[in-house]
Each structure stands twice: as structure tokens, then as C-alpha cells.
Amino acid sequence: MPMKLLLFDIDGTLIHTGGAGIRSLNRAFEKLYGCPDVMAGISLAGRTDDLIVREAFGRAGLDFSDKDLPRFKSIYFQFIAEEIYANGYVKRLMPGIAELIPELDRHPDICLALLTGNWQRSARIKMDYFELNPFFAFGAFSDDSPERSELVPVAIQRFRNRYGSDIRPHDVYVIGDTPADVLCAKPHGVVSVAVAAAAHPFDELAQYEPDILLHDLSDKNSVLELFT
Numbered sequence: 331m332p333m334k335l336l337l338f339d340i341d342g343t344l345i346h347t348g349g350a351g352i353r354s355l356n357r358a359f360e361k362l363y364g365c366p367d368v369m370a371g372i373s374l375a376g377r378t379d380d381l382i383v384r385e386a387f388g389r390a391g392l393d394f395s396d397k398d399l400p401r402f403k404s405i406y407f408q409f410i411a412e413e414i415y416a417n418g419y420v421k422r423l424m425p426g427i428a429e430l431i432p433e434l435d436r437h438p439d440i441c442l443a444l445l446t447g448n449w450q451r452s453a454r455i456k457m458d459y460f461e462l463n464p465f466f467a468f469g470a471f472s473d474d475s476p477e478r479s480e481l482v483p484v485a486i487q488r489f490r491n492r493y494g495s496d497i498r499p500h501d502v503y504v505i506g507d508t509p510a511d512v513l514c515a516k517p518h519g520v521v522s523v524a525v526a527a528a529a530h531p532f533d534e535l536a537q538y539e540p541d542i543l544l545h546d547l548s549d550k551n552s553v554l555e556l557f558t
């Protein structure tokens with residue numbers, strides 16, 4: 331039974347999708363409501379898809395109701411499955427991930443899971459492109475709550491259900507690239523690990539006082555030491 335639970339953010343932490351998510355959101359608003367370029371100026375950083383889409387409805391001058399969400403999501407999922415394969419965009423694993431994740435997965439004391447603002451279905455579509463899904467059996471997603479901080483107890487409960495045992499907060503790590511990743515960990519006493527390899531510089535993330543702050547995850551051995 332694993333003693334450490336590592337909760338990985340997806341975008342900007344494991345992978346960079348070359349804007350596939352934004353293009354898909356824009357296409358969904360255009361197709362359903364005829365509103366072009368709705369996502370311009372909307373911050374994605376560490377926010378859940380539910381919150382992003384609610385803001386986008388407002389920006390487009392559309393009333394949002396929960397009834398709209400299933401239809402929007404099903405169109406968005408179709409587009410993301412296209413856009414993740416679109417040519418002409420740079421898509422990549424973030425530094426160190428290709429080596430680190432299989433190594434962590436092999437470690438008997440470590441359980442890998444997801445904590446992401448993506449909806450589960452689009453998360454799995456993105457992860458599938460990079461063949462990462464087999465390493466992450468479960469997770470907490472925007473489907474579980476629009477508030478990122480509420481995803482931490484959801485992920486921990488899924489660990490409990492899976493292994494039939496509890497885990498101490500200081501053995502749970504929330505690993506992400508934005509201030510929101512750091513802030514969601516704080517109320518739960520779990521360990522926040524900020525990685526400054528994407529849009530948020532090291533000095534900016536430092537202001538949020540993560541427990542651990544790294545430039546990237548490329549030094550496999552020192553990252554392994556943190557978790558073992």
C-alpha cells in the first residue's frame with residue numbers, strides 16, 4: 331500500500347497542449363452561440379473549467395444556467411479530441427516528465443493521481459495524446475467541484491476508497507504550476523509543490539509560499555528524494 335499520494339496538475343505541469351483547450355472552448359462558443367473568440371482575455375491559470383466557462387458565458391453576454399453545461403461540455407469534448415491532434419501547434423511533455431512519471435509509478439510507496447481544473451473527460455483526452463493515462467488511475471476534476479480547494483479532499487477520499495486506509499496530510503503532495511495550485515493545498519495542510527516551468531515565474535510563485543518550489547521537474551533524482 332502506498333504511503334505517499336502525489337496529486338499532479340495537468341496543464342503546465344505534466345503537459346503543454348499548445349492551446350488546444352482554448353481553441354476548443356472558442357469553437358464550442360462559436361458553434362453553439364455564434365460568439366467568436368470568447369476566451370480572449372480570460373485567465374485559465376489554475377482555474378476549473380466550470381469557472382472558466384461561467385466567466386466566458388458572461389463575457390459573451392449569455393445567461394448561464396447549469397442546464398447549458400451538459401450540451402456545452404459534449405461539444406467541447408468533441409473539439410478537444412480534434413484539437414489535441416491538430417497540426418501546427420507545439421505540444422509537449424513538460425521538462426522531466428517523460429522520465430519522472432514512470433519512475434514514480436514504479437515506486438511501491440508512491441500513488442500517482444490527478445488534481446486538475448479540467449473536466450475528467452477532456453483531461454483523459456489530453457492525457458491520452460501523451461500516453462499518460464495508465465500512470466494515473468484516479469483523480470479529482472472540475473466535475474467534482476468548481477472550487478479547486480474542494481478537489482483536495484475529493485482526491486484523498488478516492489485514495490481511501492481505493493486502498494481502504496487513511497493517509498496523513500503531510501504525505502499528500504499537490505504539484506502544480508500556478509498560484510491556484512499552491513492556494514488549494516493550504517486549507518488542508520497538505521504539501522504544496524510549485525513548479526515554475528510554465529507561465530508563472532519562480533519569483534511570482536514564491537510569493538504564495540509553497541512548501542516546495544522548483545524551477546522544473548528535470549532533475550529526476552532530487553525530485554524523487556523529495557517524495558521518498
Ligand SMILES: [Mg+2]
Pocket residue numbers: 339340341342343376506507508
Ligand atoms: Mg496548470
